[in-house]
Amino acid sequence: MTKLFFKTVILCVIILFSCKPTREDTKSFTEQSFRKTYRITDGNRYTNDSLMLGRPMYIQFHPDSFLIIQDRGYPEFLEIIDLKNNKVQKIISPGKGPGELISAKGIQIQGNDLYVFGCQLAKVIKLSPDKNRLFQITGEFNLDERTSPGFYPLSKDLFICFSDIGDDNRLTLLNYKGHIIKKFGDYPQFTGSPEIKGDNDIFGSYIAASPDGEKIVLACAYTDILELYSTEKGLLKRLHGPIGIKLAVSRQNVGTYGWIFRKEPSYITYCKLDANKNEFWVGYVGFKEDRNKRSEISDVYPKTIFCFDWNGKPLRKILFDYPILTFDADWNNKVLYTIIIMDGKPELMSFSLVKIV
Numbered sequence: 001m002t003k004l005f006f007k008t009v010i011l012c013v014i015i016l017f018s019c020k021p022t023r024e025d026t027k028s029f030t031e032q033s034f035r036k037t038y039r040i041t042d043g044n045r046y047t048n049d050s051l052m053l054g055r056p057m058y059i060q061f062h063p064d065s066f067l068i069i070q071d072r073g074y075p076e077f078l079e080i081i082d083l084k085n086n087k088v089q090k091i092i093s094p095g096k097g098p099g100e101l102i103s104a105k106g107i108q109i110q111g112n113d114l115y116v117f118g119c120q121l122a123k124v125i126k127l128s129p130d131k132n133r134l135f136q137i138t139g140e141f142n143l144d145e146r147t148s149p150g151f152y153p154l155s156k157d158l159f160i161c162f163s164d165i166g167d168d169n170r171l172t173l174l175n176y177k178g179h180i181i182k183k184f185g186d187y188p189q190f191t192g193s194p195e196i197k198g199d200n201d202i203f204g205s206y207i208a209a210s211p212d213g214e215k216i217v218l219a220c221a222y223t224d225i226l227e228l229y230s231t232e233k234g235l236l237k238r239l240h241g242p243i244g245i246k247l248a249v250s251r252q253n254v255g256t257y258g259w260i261f262r263k264e265p266s267y268i269t270y271c272k273l274d275a276n277k278n279e280f281w282v283g284y285v286g287f288k289e290d291r292n293k294r295s296e297i298s299d300v301y302p303k304t305i306f307c308f309d310w311n312g313k314p315l316r317k318i319l320f321d322y323p324i325l326t327f328d329a330d331w332n333n334k335v336l337y338t339i340i341i342m343d344g345k346p347e348l349m350s351f352s353l354v355k356i357v
Contacts, residue, residue, distance in 0.1 A: 039319040043350060045347055050087070053339070057326065067080070068081075069339070078107070087133075111156060113126055113156070115127075119148060122147060123140065124142075125140045145163060145174065146164045158176070159174045162207070164200075165199050168197070171184055191247070193251065196250070204220070205270075208275040221269065224244070225240055226270070237311075268299075269287075270283065272302075272324075274328055281308075281327075283305055287300060335352060
């Protein structure tokens with residue numbers, strides 16, 4: 001009887017552990033983990049008398065041959081280049097009314113539609129090209145979630161964003177009206193005061209997804225952690241590298257009643273994400289800040305792109321001669337569009353990816 005009891009217990013334990021969700025532990029990688037290295041030097045500079053780059057933040061390639069640039073240096077937030085006829089459209093003005101944003105904090109493409117996000121109003125504006133190839137506002141809505149920058153359309157009916165600062169959950173899933181469906185995910189670990197909880201301020205990140213919306217990747221801006229998620233299974237894997245930052249967080253008083261979280265060490269690590277069905281790309285900076293020394297542009301923007309498959313396996317790294325403000329790929333035609341800093345000025349450049357992907 002005793003032997004039968006213990007055999008039954010052991011069998012139950014084996015079944016229990018075999019049925020646990022498949023969440024993998026954090027995996028580490030280094031710059032030597034990438035099988036191939038490419039250096040891109042020959043690019044094509046785009047010139048257009050109607051295009052004036054002020055302070056560009058993001059660029060997105062639209063599959064119908066448009067380049068959308070989010071620029072905070074001019075009254076309109078967006079400059080849209082029609083690559084078929086080289087016409088430039090400027091659209092979306094600052095404000096709180098219909099078709100306006102206080103500021104734009106992200107642009108994303110889903111299908112034929114362009115989504116522009118502003119976190120101050122938790123507002124999304126949807127635009128679509130008309131028969132004359134001019135983008136028109138076709139909808140706008142507010143999110144139920146008061147979120148930090150980071151909104152991504154997984155499909156025309158399903159969106160994801162970062163949860164509000166202070167929320168125990170990392171991510172919020174929303175429907176096409178901006179209503180919350182569910183929240184999920186947690187935060188990477190850090191050392192320091194146990195009363196301080198991780199949140200989306202401490203782990204401010206970039207977000208991207210596979211074209212089918214099934215796989216999601218997050219890239220932390222301040223520590224070298226990449227996270228892979230599924231909307232169904234939650235966190236799948238964390239990738240830690242190449243620096244191996246062990247982040248400590250403390251609360252620092254500012255003024256009489258205010259305070260901020262201080263992160264040590266202070267790094268700028270990742271910048272911008274792009275993805276297709278086979279892999280995702282992330283701009284890597286890896287710069288340790290010195291609060292007593294002014295940082296240069298070449299310090300805080302990437303000259304390297306890391307490429308991974310959706311299992312988190314390092315594939316290749318791509319090196320550039322100039323710092324990249326932002327980038328996005330035309331995967332079908334194998335062209336990488338970038339805004340780089342050359343001689344202190346932003347320049348729109350394209351590079352061939354034929355020999356790389």
